[in-house]
Amino acid sequence: MVFKYLSCRGERPFAPTNEFTPTSTPKTTEVVGVDLGIKTLATLSTGEVFKSIKPYKKAQNRLAKLQRQLSKKVKHSSNWYKAVVKLAEQHRRVANIRKDALHKLTTYLAKNHGTVVIEDLNVSGMLGNHKLAKSIADQGFYEFRRQLEYKCQWYGCELVVADRFFPSSKTCSRCGHVQDMPLNIRTYDCPECGLSIDRDLNASINLRNTVSLTVNACG
Numbered sequence: 609m610v611f612k613y614l615s616c617r618g619e620r621p622f623a624p625t626n627e628f629t630p631t632s633t634p635k636t637t638e639v640v641g642v643d644l645g646i647k648t649l650a651t652l653s654t655g656e657v658f659k660s661i662k663p664y665k666k667a668q669n670r671l672a673k674l675q676r677q678l679s680k681k682v683k684h685s686s687n688w689y690k691a692v693v694k695l696a697e698q699h700r701r702v703a704n705i706r707k708d709a710l711h712k713l714t715t716y717l718a719k720n721h722g723t724v725v726i727e728d729l730n731v732s733g734m735l736g737n738h739k740l741a742k743s744i745a746d747q748g749f750y751e752f753r754r755q756l757e758y759k760c761q762w763y764g765c766e767l768v769v770a771d772r773f774f775p776s777s778k779t780c781s782r783c784g785h786v787q788d789m790p791l792n793i794r795t796y797d798c799p800e801c802g803l804s805i806d807r808d809l810n811a812s813i814n815l816r817n818t819v820s821l822t823v824n825a826c827g
């Protein structure tokens with residue numbers, strides 16, 4: 609409790625943005641493609657994988673349980689108030705878990721990569737697929753893009769959003785062959801060049817290549 613009061617009266621825990629000095633950081637990788645998905649939060653073209661926000665799912669189940677409990681209480685009774693407080697606390701916990709995972713990912717991307725290529729998720733992933741649409745909302749992909757935009761500015765990284773019609777999942781990242789890839793198929797098997805690769809990794813490499821190709825064409 610003492611700490612609570614201290615933080616209220618003392619210095620602000622977070623510096624206001626106008627006092628923050630953006631600093632460009634040294635980059636370990638020039639260009640990275642990032643594929644956001646259901647099974648994993650993010651797959652990078654370097655082969656790195658950020659796992660799905662599991663604790664969030666667990667916390668969400670508890671959230672639903674608390675909501676049910678609340679609905680059974682007599683409104684404005686002391687038990688009802690207790691349930692309201694519990695529910696609010698759980699909401700905050702869930703929000704924090706999500707924010708934390710996204711901050712870790714976006715900071716890592718912006719600090720260590722010269723260019724980050726992501727998909728335009730407004731359309732591509734959500735075409736009539738409710739499960740995917742829900743997952744996109746749950747995992748906070750819009751928040752992901754928002755964070756990435758300002759962190760790329762902070763850390764001197766370029767953010768590229770691939771064309772929304774670019775078939776990153778359907779294209780072979782080695783030979784360019786294009787085939788249908790229903791969501792349940794987790795491995796990309798290319799009949800043309802024989803490449804067999806994780807679906808998300810293939811997509812992230814394609815995203816990365818969109819930038820490499822542009823650079824080569826200009827050079």
Ligand SMILES: [Zn+2]
Nearest residue numbers: 780783798801
């Ligand atoms: Zn191929």
